[in-house]
Amino acid sequence: MSYCFPMPTVVISRILGVEATDYRRFEEWIALTVDGQGVDPGAAIDASTEIHEYLAALLARRQQEPRDDLLTFLLTAEVDGEPLSDAERLGIAQLLLIAGIDTTANTLAHALLYLSEDAEAREKLARGRLLMTTAVEEFLRIYAPVSLVRGARTDTEVAGCPIPEGTPVFLSIPSANRDERRFSDAEDIVLDREHNAHIAFGAGVHRCLGAHVARMELRVGLEEFLAAVPDFRVADRDAVSWKPGPIRGPNRFELICG
Numbered sequence: 435m436s437y438c439f440p441m442p443t444v445v446i447s448r449i450l451g452v453e454a455t456d457y458r459r460f461e462e463w464i465a466l467t468v469d470g471q472g473v474d475p476g477a478a479i480d481a482s483t484e485i486h487e488y489l490a491a492l493l494a495r496r497q498q499e500p501r502d503d504l505l506t507f508l509l510t511a512e513v514d515g516e517p518l519s520d521a522e523r524l525g526i527a528q529l530l531l532i533a534g535i536d537t538t539a540n541t542l543a544h545a546l547l548y549l550s551e552d553a554e555a556r557e558k559l560a561r562g563r564l565l566m567t568t569a570v571e572e573f574l575r576i577y578a579p580v581s582l583v584r585g586a587r588t589d590t591e592v593a594g595c596p597i598p599e600g601t602p603v604f605l606s607i608p609s610a611n612r613d614e615r616r617f618s619d620a621e622d623i624v625l626d627r628e629h630n631a632h633i634a635f636g637a638g639v640h641r642c643l644g645a646h647v648a649r650m651e652l653r654v655g656l657e658e659f660l661a662a663v664p665d666f667r668v669a670d671r672d673a674v675s676w677k678p679g680p681i682r683g684p685n686r687f688e689l690i691c692g
Contacts, residue, residue, distance in 0.1 A: 437659065438546070439465075442538040442651050446531060449647075451492065451503030460485075460531065468536045468681055482528075489527045493520075504530070530644065537579045538648045540683025541634075542655045544577035547684055548623065549660075550668040555625060560660045569625040570652045575611045575632035576623055579681050582607070582636075607633055608682070666691045 443461050444454075452460065466474075466481035492505055500506045508523040518526070549556050559569055582605040586597045597603060611632045614620045635642035642648070668674065669688040677685045 438539045438543040438655070441655055442535045445647065445651055446534040449504050450527060450531060451496070451501055451505040464532055464535050467532060469678055485528055485531065486524060489524055493523055493527070534644045534647065536681050538651050540579045540677065540681055541573060541577050542652055543684045545573040545652070545656060546659065547668060547674065547687055550666055550689055556660065556664065558625060559656065560664050565625055566653055566657060568627055568630070570649055570656070571630045571632065572623055572625055572627050573652065574634040575630055578607045578611050578632065578634035579683055580607060581605060663691050
């Protein structure tokens with residue numbers, strides 16, 4: 435992840451207004467916050483608290499020294515004519531930071547792992563910039579990094595299964611994106627897939643706010659890597675390690691170039 439993690443960290447940090455000298459701290463905090471949920475909940479809580487305190491201090495500083503960044507925007511943002519509360523500003527900033535980095539990094543890593551094992555796909559993407567647009571959508575579909583848990587608001591039934599009000603429901607986005615009723619060859623990666631109504635970014639009013647930024651990061655990340663390293667392969671498929679937290683993706687793998 436030495437390639438996949440830094441790029442979205444820098445992009446999201448710049449949008450928020452985080453100092454460049456603190457990028458490495460955010461990489462460490464986010465790794466602990468996300469992955470720690472699966473292996474060390476205490477470390478995850480501590481990292482989340484440190485992020486919270488850091489962003490609170492930055493918001494206070496922006497009160498005195500406004501800049502052209504998202505943190506400054508949050509200070510004057512309104513919802514239905516009412517200003518955001520301090521808790522809402524912090525919550526939005528922290529969610530954007532965490533959700534905007536690890537998800538993109540994991541999808542990019544998944545895509546590179548796939549390409550390391552498919553020379554024909556590498557060559558096609560390196561030759562055709564137009565193909566990259568549909569390829570990014572296909573990687574998002576097949577490697578959607580998150581799923582959700584929600585509570586049923588009323589008694590309902592899905593596919594004959596009764597779901598009482600208040601029941602926790604696991605919404606598997608990766609599974610939905612491989613629904614053979616919606617996608618032909620649903621288990622296959624089709625780089626030029628034309629009709630790709632995936633829900634990697636969610637749907638409706640809760641659709642991901644950073645979808646366009648994530649698409650841009652994935653496209654640029656793949657284009658630049660393929661331009662610099664057109665030929666590569668995974669060193670040892672069995673040695674690939676996987677993330678233990680709620681955001682799925684490869685945690686570490688080694689590539690051999692040339």
